[in-house]
Amino acid sequence: MPKTAFLRPTAAFAVFLLASPALADLTVDEAWQTWQAQFRAMGVGFEASESRKGDALQIGDITLSVTLPAGAGQGAVTFSGPRFKPLGDGRVQVIFPDSVTATISGAVREEPDQDPRTFLIELQTSSQNQSGIMSGSPERVVSEWISQGAEASLTKVVLDGVPVKANGTMSFGPYTYNSTTTDGENLTIEAKSKFSHYGIVYDVEFPEGGVLENSNHAEQAETTQRMVLPKDGLDFLTLHNQLREGLEIYFDATAASGTSTQNTYDGDKPLTRQNMTVNDYRAELALDADGLGYDASIGPFTLDVQAPGLFVPLSFASQGVAGALKMPVLATEETKDARFLMSVLDLEMNQDVWATFDPEAQLPRDPMTVTIDLAGKLKVLTDLVDFAALSETAGKIAPIQPAALEIRKVLLSAVGASLTGDGAFTFDASDTESFGGMPRPEGRVELGLTGANTLLDTLVSMGLLPEDQAMGARMMMGLFATPGQGEDTLNSTIEVNEQGHVLANGQRLK
Structure with a gap:
């Protein structure tokens, strides 16, 4: 994973850097060249005109363009360029017009043999007391923005040449944005931003009918970014090679709280409504030669849903949700660490929903908790980001080979019953016959189940489960589990030995 802690110079060295004219002077041309280097490194095409006004450099309209792989389409953004003005002390001021019109256009194919669908979106942007300052040297440029x-x-909004009725506003409260661009073997861009709040509100009336309203707001939002990019441009078709050559992408976003509302209408008739509030939001994404990593969580949240097919409105509340994924993406001779996590803590449902199928409250209405925490080791046989190679080998060889699996925790707790589990397995790649082409596992998992028989009795008495099906479930539990020490408790050990035999509590099943 990318390193997020960076070496910091001593105070004396920092003073030397700030005092050295050779390191602190930046010209307007060098500032503009830094922008161009960033565009190129991101794989974005650009066009812009230049003109001189005294000692300042004025940039005309800038057009940024991207081409999607495999002829899927292209897109472009056009906006008024800034003026780079020297401040006379080695720094450069970047000045945008108070109001800027941005046009987003393009064409995208949904299927290779279909005509592309075209779109055009026009935005009018404005800022309050915005100030942009660039400083440093061509090898290390620091940008600071305050607004x-x-x-x-x-x-x-125009889709396929047809105007669409749409309104929308994106607003930001006071914010800061600081970045450092370092020109070395690759181009490294490190940036941090802070927003007191932001909001996105829009509504769209579709040509085929129907209206969508959407609103999203967040408070105290922050982002951290780090990108190590090839100077000749990010290329998704050769991403596997670029990762081996040092490509890194890291992004982290947090927010203290947020709200989201989405409504749909058929004419004036409401169809669906969804409201959500969240606290302590965080998402982290990383991609480099070590692999792909994603880690996200939200604290306490509520979700309300209304839809025509629902008898009553749905309301959910939870103390938090978390998810994580880590896996290698490049083929190597060695095995690499992998992880998967999904967790839902204390999920509750509104009483009106319970009453639709349990009006007498026979089922315990304790909050539901789900946790699946897995770790392991994988061997990647084909680069997972070499899309051409994956297409050629699809259905022929598996691109990933498991080497080990650790079941750190499995927990499912709801309606008075609870299932827990943990264990570990290793996999023998030399034996792919015992388990239908998969490397043979060896190891065991320990399972515990409480409250299952009581839950079955309750479901039968409520008429939600036929007696014969409940009896079949009890027979199955008797086959795989043995009574535990507590009341209505079952334990089970599922084992796969070195001969490929599957055993449940010592009894051979396979």
């Missing part, structure tokens, strides 16, 4: 707020309004 009292910014806003972008949706002024036009």
Whole structure:
């Protein structure tokens, strides 16, 4: 994973850096060249005109363009360029017009043999007391942006040449954005931003009918980014090679709280409504030669849903949700660490929903908790980001070979019953016959089940489960489990030995 802690110079060395004219002077041309280097490194095409006004460099309209792989389409963004003005002390001020019109256009194919669908979106942007300063040297450029707020309004939407009725506003409260661009073997961009709050509100009336309203807001949002990019441009078709050559992408976002609302209408008739509030949001994404990593969580949240097919409105509340994924993406001779996590803590449902199938409250209405925490080791046989190679080998060889699995924790707790589990397995790649082409596992998992028989009795008495099906479930539990020490408790040990035999509590099943 990318390193997020960076070496910091001593105070004396920092003073030397700030005092050295050779390291602190930046010209307007060098500032503009830094922008161009960033565009190229991100794989973005660009066009812009330049003109001189005294000692300042004025950039005309900038057009940024991207081409999607495999002829899937292309897109472009056009906006008014800034003026780079020297401040006379080695720094450069970047000045945008108070109001800027941005046009987003393109064409995308949904299927290779279909005509592309075209789109055009026009935005009117404005900012309050925005200040941008660039400093440093061409090898290490520091950019600092401060604004009292910014806003972008949706002024036009055209799909396939047909105007669409749409309104929208994106607004930001006071914010700061700081970045450092280092020119070395690759181009390294490190950036941090802070927003007091932001909001996105829009509504769309589709040509075929129907209206969508959406609103999203967040408070105290922060982002951290680090990108180590090839100077000649990020290329998704050769991503596997670029990762081996040092490509890194890291992104982290947090927010203290947020709200989201989405409504749909058929004419004036409401169809669906969804409201959500969250606290302590965090998402982290990383991609480098070591692999792909994703880690996200939210604290306490509520979710309300209304839809025509629902008898009553749905309301959920939880103390938190978390998810994580880590896996290698490049083929190597060695095995690499992998992880999967999914967790839902104390999920509760509104009483109106319970009453629709349990009006007498026979089922315990304890909050539900689900946790699946797995770790292991994998061997990647084909680069998972070499999409051409994956297409050629699809259905022929598996691109991933498991080497080990650790079941750190399995927990499912709901309606008075609870299932727990943990264990570990290793996999023998030399034996792919015992388990239908998969490397043979060896190891065991320990399972515990409480409250299952009581739950079955309750479901039968409620008429939700036929007696014969409940009896079949009890017979199955008797086959795989043995009574535990506590009341209504079952334990089970599922084992796969070195001969490939599957055993449940010592009894051979396979």
